[in-house]
Amino acid sequence: MAIVKIPTPLRVTTSGLDTVQGNGDDLVSVIEDLESQFPGMKERLLDENNELRRFVNIFVNGEDVRFLEGLNTTVTASDEISIVPAVAGG
Amino acid sequence: MNSYCNGLQCRECGRKFDLEPIFACDFCFGPLEVDYNYENIKADLNKNKIESGPSSLWRYAPLLPCNPEFKIDLGDGFTPLIKANRLAKAIGLDHLWIKNDTVNPTWSFKDRVVSVAIAKAIEFNFSAIACASTGNLANSVAAHAAAAGLDCYVFIPQDLEQGKVVGSAIYAPNLIKVEGSYDDVNRLCTELSMVKNWAFVNINVRPYYSEGSKTLGFEICEQLGWRTPDHIVAPMASGSMYTKIWKGIKEFHKLGLIDEPKVRLSGAQASGCSPITTAYENNSFTFVPQKPDTIAKSLAIGNPADGYYALKQMEETNGHAAQASDSEIIEAMNLLAETEGIFAETAGGVTIACLKKLVETNKITKSEETVAVISGGGLKTIEAVSDVANNAMLVKPNIDSFEMNLTH
Numbered sequence: 001m002a003i004v005k006i007p008t009p010l011r012v013t014t015s016g017l018d019t020v021q022g023n024g025d026d027l028v029s030v031i032e033d034l035e036s037q038f039p040g041m042k043e044r045l046l047d048e049n050n051e052l053r054r055f056v057n058i059f060v061n062g063e064d065v066r067f068l069e070g071l072n073t074t075v076t077a078s079d080e081i082s083i084v085p086a087v088a089g090g
Numbered sequence: 091m092n093s094y095c096n097g098l099q100c101r102e103c104g105r106k107f108d109l110e111p112i113f114a115c116d117f118c119f120g121p122l123e124v125d126y127n128y129e130n131i132k133a134d135l136n137k138n139k140i141e142s143g144p145s146s147l148w149r150y151a152p153l154l155p156c157n158p159e160f161k162i163d164l165g166d167g168f169t170p171l172i173k174a175n176r177l178a179k180a181i182g183l184d185h186l187w188i189k190n191d192t193v194n195p196t197w198s199f200k201d202r203v204v205s206v207a208i209a210k211a212i213e214f215n216f217s218a219i220a221c222a223s224t225g226n227l228a229n230s231v232a233a234h235a236a237a238a239g240l241d242c243y244v245f246i247p248q249d250l251e252q253g254k255v256v257g258s259a260i261y262a263p264n265l266i267k268v269e270g271s272y273d274d275v276n277r278l279c280t281e282l283s284m285v286k287n288w289a290f291v292n293i294n295v296r297p298y299y300s301e302g303s304k305t306l307g308f309e310i311c312e313q314l315g316w317r318t319p320d321h322i323v324a325p326m327a328s329g330s331m332y333t334k335i336w337k338g339i340k341e342f343h344k345l346g347l348i349d350e351p352k353v354r355l356s357g358a359q360a361s362g363c364s365p366i367t368t369a370y371e372n373n374s375f376t377f378v379p380q381k382p383d384t385i386a387k388s389l390a391i392g393n394p395a396d397g398y399y400a401l402k403q404m405e406e407t408n409g410h411a412a413q414a415s416d417s418e419i420i421e422a423m424n425l426l427a428e429t430e431g432i433f434a435e436t437a438g439g440v441t442i443a444c445l446k447k448l449v450e451t452n453k454i455t456k457s458e459e460t461v462a463v464i465s466g467g468g469l470k471t472i473e474a475v476s477d478v479a480n481n482a483m484l485v486k487p488n489i490d491s492f493e494m495n496l497t498h
Contacts, residue, residue: 005281007280007281007284008284009112009114009115009119044116044119053119054102055102055114055120055121056119057393059277064379064393066378066379084281085113085114085119086393086395087114087276087280087292087395
């Protein structure tokens with residue numbers, strides 16, 4: 001069970017929880033597990049082609065998954081997954 | 091007040107939200123933007139009113155999403171638009187202007203966005219101001235927070251230039267160096283914004299903050315005599331300023347202040363951090379994030395949140411993107427200084443180097459009247475060009491010694 005940190009805009013699906021547990025060997029399966037626990041989560045994270053939405057960033061232990069294996073990035077029970085909306089910088 | 095703003099709206103899916111300190115759509119995570127009531131603005135705003143307003147960006151107050159009663163105006167914006175004939179000749183253009191944002195109160199264009207963000211943060215009754223920054227934003231947030239008497243937390247990557255670190259520390263904020271890149275700082279601050287009740291100017295106040303960059307577009311039009319040039323070249327980090335210049339121009343047209351704009355907008359990046367330009371070169375609207383490695387640290391955002399919109403804007407305005415290496419950046423900083431007397435930071439070198447390339451490759455034609463946006467001052471990144479100091483002559487304090495050295 002990896003720890004998943006939930007950003008404010010997504011907490012509408014988790015009844016306000018900011019941290020939840022996700023089960024799975026990779027991100028795809030963790031997202032499926034989150035969807036079964038918190039319906040509505042998946043369509044907020046993935047587009048109609050099951051790709052990460054343009055303004056969704058996911059980090060595993062602080063590393064952007066686009067530098068890893070994307071949604072196929074493997075996940076273990078000791079990993080921390082952060083879901084963070086993209087914000088323009090300064 | 092605020093009859094000029096209807097609320098916030100998701101730029102991706104169009105869902106509507108109240109005017110609150112939120113930044114992402116709770117359905118698709120898309121960025122939220124201010125939805126203006128242009129009819130009300132049009133009724134209250136005209137050229138005369140603008141021209142008789144303050145000599146700062148607050149002359150455009152009805153087009154900014156905050157109550158000007160709360161403004162902290164250090165003299166932000168309304169910077170000179172300078173005819174750059176010598177630089178134009180050197181790079182092969184007939185007409186070139188420099189929008190000189192090095193002369194802002196903290197010597198970068200970030201004073202534009204911070205001026206608006208701080209006003210909004212005070213209006214929202216936040217007691218502390220914060221930001222994630224590549225340096226320039228940190229300088230501006232720290233200065234404006236000091237002037238407002240607000241607690242301030244600025245987060246920067248640990249490897250910034252000394253000028254930018256001191257340029258924040260002097261205003262006595264809580265200055266936090268983060269072990270990582272700007273993208274790491276940005277992620278940390280985004281997470282912090284969800285647990286701290288602070289106004290992170292470029293995160294939870296972002297929909298208001300980013301509107302400040304529109305004033306670059308407003309000013310270029312007003313200073314040219316209420317018209318657009320043929321081409322504008324601006325630097326791109328997250329792509330926010332580049333896209334807001336165009337938004338400002340479109341708003342001026344919507345309000346009947348200028349004719350239908352035909353201007354093309356091109357963007358400049360450093361080769362060591364070029365996710366938007368690389369996507370443009372690959373004819374893609376999807377950028378691939380990069381790990382930055384460039385002397386243009388103020389543009390070192392490897393995961394540019396407005397990258398997609400920047401790429402769409404190049405298509406919409408028939409503009410281009412270019413990239414410049416570190417040595418080309420330094421050469422261009424020198425060229426700008428030697429021809430126009432303007433000492434820009436590395437980002438200004440990126441803009442001029444890319445402008446030069448766009449002219450050389452005929453993407454900007456010789457006769458196009460062009461404006462180059464110079465976004466920050468050179469003393470912030472003095473390390474990049476400090477070799478020029480070696481050109482100084484050392485003489486004894488007598489005329490013979492001077493004359494002898496001069497002939498060498």
